[in-house]
Structures are given as structure tokens and as C-alpha cells.
Amino acid sequence: MLIKVSWVVGSLIGVLPIGSGFGMAEWVALNTVTIGMAAIGIALALALVRPWGMRIPGALVAFCAWVGSGFLVSILPFGVVGALLEGDGGSRGVAEDPAMPLWEGVLVQFGFLGTGLGLALAVPAYLRRRWPQAFTGRIGDGPRTALPYAAAVGAGVGLVWLSWAVGGTVGITHPAERTTDWYALGAVSGFWALAGSLAVGMVARARPARLPRWLPLVIGWVGSGSLFAWSGWKLPLTLYMAWADPVGAVPPENPVVAVGLHLCAVVAGATMLRTLIRTGVRVAGHRDQPAVAARLEV
Structure with a gap:
């Protein structure tokens, strides 16, 4: 600071x-x-x-x-x-x-x-x-719900980032601007997007039933937070660079594609967190613990 x-x-x-x-x-x-x-x-x-x-x-x-x-x-x-x-x-x-x-x-x-x-x-x-x-118990302890669409959106965003990390050029307008750090950051971001989406899907579908509950919760927490935080940070910067076109700052990605991906990532991350919280409330209610469920929802 x-x-x-x-x-x-x-x-x-x-x-x-x-x-x-x-x-x-x-x-x-x-x-x-x-x-x-x-x-x-x-x-x-x-x-x-x-x-x-x-x-x-x-x-x-x-x-x-x-x-x-x-x-x-x-x-x-x-x-x-x-x-x-x-x-x-x-x-x-x-x-x-x-x-x-x-x-x-x-x-x-x-x-x-x-x-x-x-x-x-x-x-x-x-x-x-x-x-x-x-964080106690196992995935199968609670009721099953439909696979949240946000997990599919987050996985799609992650696949695009991973494709860029391995050299894909779809959505890339300035390939010469790609650097080692850009590739590495894309790989890490894509990994967390996919891992978080998979974890949220496991929690919602209550499968595999014997998996300890804390594991997908932690991965879903970090993965959804990564989607929301980093894309929420990059979105205004991408819009600024597209509008102001500052000298010496040329991102590899097409700005329209980048803005679309960041918007999807922000919405998906926030919705995935909501799924984790709501599923936790349902699990608490399923165990006949209304007081704990109320605290979780708050």
C-alpha cells in the first residue's frame, strides 16, 4: 500500500x-x-x-x-x-x-x-x-439439484483461455504481443475456471457421493473467485485500452472477444458462488438443522 x-x-x-x-x-x-x-x-x-x-x-x-x-x-x-x-x-x-x-x-x-x-x-x-x-460430511449427504448453467459457462471460458495458452489463435488479433507470462497466466486462469466449474457441478449434482465435502467446496471457492475477481479487474482495463488505444499497450486478444469472455467470467463466478451457498443451505436443512441453515444463508 x-x-x-x-x-x-x-x-x-x-x-x-x-x-x-x-x-x-x-x-x-x-x-x-x-x-x-x-x-x-x-x-x-x-x-x-x-x-x-x-x-x-x-x-x-x-x-x-x-x-x-x-x-x-x-x-x-x-x-x-x-x-x-x-x-x-x-x-x-x-x-x-x-x-x-x-x-x-x-x-x-x-x-x-x-x-x-x-x-x-x-x-x-x-x-x-x-x-x-x-464443510463436514460428504457430497452425497445433501439433495441433488440441476447442473447450474454458470458451471458450463465457466468451463467454456476456461477452455478458451487454455486454448490460447497452448497456442490457439481464435480470438487473437496481435499474436506477436503474446509473452511467456501471458501464456502462463492463461493456463493458470483456464485451469481454475475448469476446476471451479467441475467442483460446483459436483456439489450441485451430489456426485461422487463419497467424496469429502470440503474438497469441492475449496476448489469451487477459489475457482469461482478467480473468474469473478480477475475478469472483474481486467474488464474495465480492456474497455479502457479499446477506447483510449494507449501507446505501447496492445493486448494480444481481440477486444470484443476479451470483453465478452470477461463478462461471462464475472457472471459465472458470482453465480457459482451463489450455487455453493444455496447448496450448503439445502444440506443444512436436509440434516434438520434450520438454525445452521439460517446462519449460512445470512
Whole structure:
């Protein structure tokens, strides 16, 4: 958060450069938004581990934890892949931006990975303390429902991203702009979209019956959060680049295709989370525990 504050203040007083492809107003607006996101992240981190966090409205904590997990837990494999591919000529890391010195880029990346690891440990522990019944038992304990359409939409989006990750060109207008990081991020995003969609389908269909309930819940949580958070972040950026056409910022994807995919991903992610919550309520009711069901629904 302090790094982003320094970027905003430094650019306004003229002692730090503006990021490539941005004007002053866009640069300040973008980093002001991320300062707010960082502040929310700090509050969430404290709420997950301090006793007063159990007294905050559950929906608020759960939503922030879901979005945070979608942003940072899902990106952990990308950090591993990026480290393995480091040094490849096709990669364009943040440290290559003239507005960011090497040490600052390393610190930012460490912050992403460190926070993601922290959320991976703290969020499940918090959720199990607050709603323990949602994670107990097996998939077949509750009633079956129809396969949610959102899972099919999320899987479709994931397949497109995976096709791009393996070199597909459908929907790509500037293939020369594809980098190693772009391929790796597409593969990770596609994986979580497919895995989350499959997990939500398992929960809704109550199959396989003997599978421990917590496993598809965790995968569905991260997968749906990844669809919602990352596409919710990329959608306005894609619209901005299509409208402003900034110099030095040419994405590989066709902007119309990219906007359509991000819209589908946002809607699918939110609907998949709703399916997980509603299924948890039905399971609680199926076990004749109306009080627990009411708490879950809230």
C-alpha cells in the first residue's frame, strides 16, 4: 500500500515516472483504486485472525475473503511457473518497467505470493470456525439439484483461455504481443475456471457421493473467485485500452472477444458462488438443522 501511495504522490509532484501506456489521470486513478484494495486486504487479514473478526457480518467477511482468494490464492501456481520460466526471452516482468526499480518489483511480487499463501491458510480456518457444518460430511449427504448453467459457462471460458495458452489463435488479433507470462497466466486462469466449474457441478449434482465435502467446496471457492475477481479487474482495463488505444499497450486478444469472455467470467463466478451457498443451505436443512441453515444463508 505504501509503495502505491509513493507512486501516486511521486507522479503528482514529478519525481517518479508514470507507468508505460498511461496518462497522469489514468495512472493516479488506477493506483488509488489499488490503495483502497490494499487497505481492505489489511482489514481482512486482521479480521480472519483476530477474535473481533467473528463479530463482523458474515456476508461482508466472506465476500472480501472470496474476492481476495480469487485474486491471490489462484495466482500462486503462476508464481511458481513464472519462477521456472524466468530468464525466457518471451517474458516481460514488472521489473522491466522503467517506472519500477528491480527491488520494488521483487517486493511487489513477494507481497502477492506471501498474501496468497496467508489467505490459503487463514480463509479455510476462519470459514470452518464460523460455519463448520458447511464443510463436514460428504457430497452425497445433501439433495441433488440441476447442473447450474454458470458451471458450463465457466468451463467454456476456461477452455478458451487454455486454448490460447497452448497456442490457439481464435480470438487473437496481435499474436506477436503474446509473452511467456501471458501464456502462463492463461493456463493458470483456464485451469481454475475448469476446476471451479467441475467442483460446483459436483456439489450441485451430489456426485461422487463419497467424496469429502470440503474438497469441492475449496476448489469451487477459489475457482469461482478467480473468474469473478480477475475478469472483474481486467474488464474495465480492456474497455479502457479499446477506447483510449494507449501507446505501447496492445493486448494480444481481440477486444470484443476479451470483453465478452470477461463478462461471462464475472457472471459465472458470482453465480457459482451463489450455487455453493444455496447448496450448503439445502444440506443444512436436509440434516434438520434450520438454525445452521439460517446462519449460512445470512
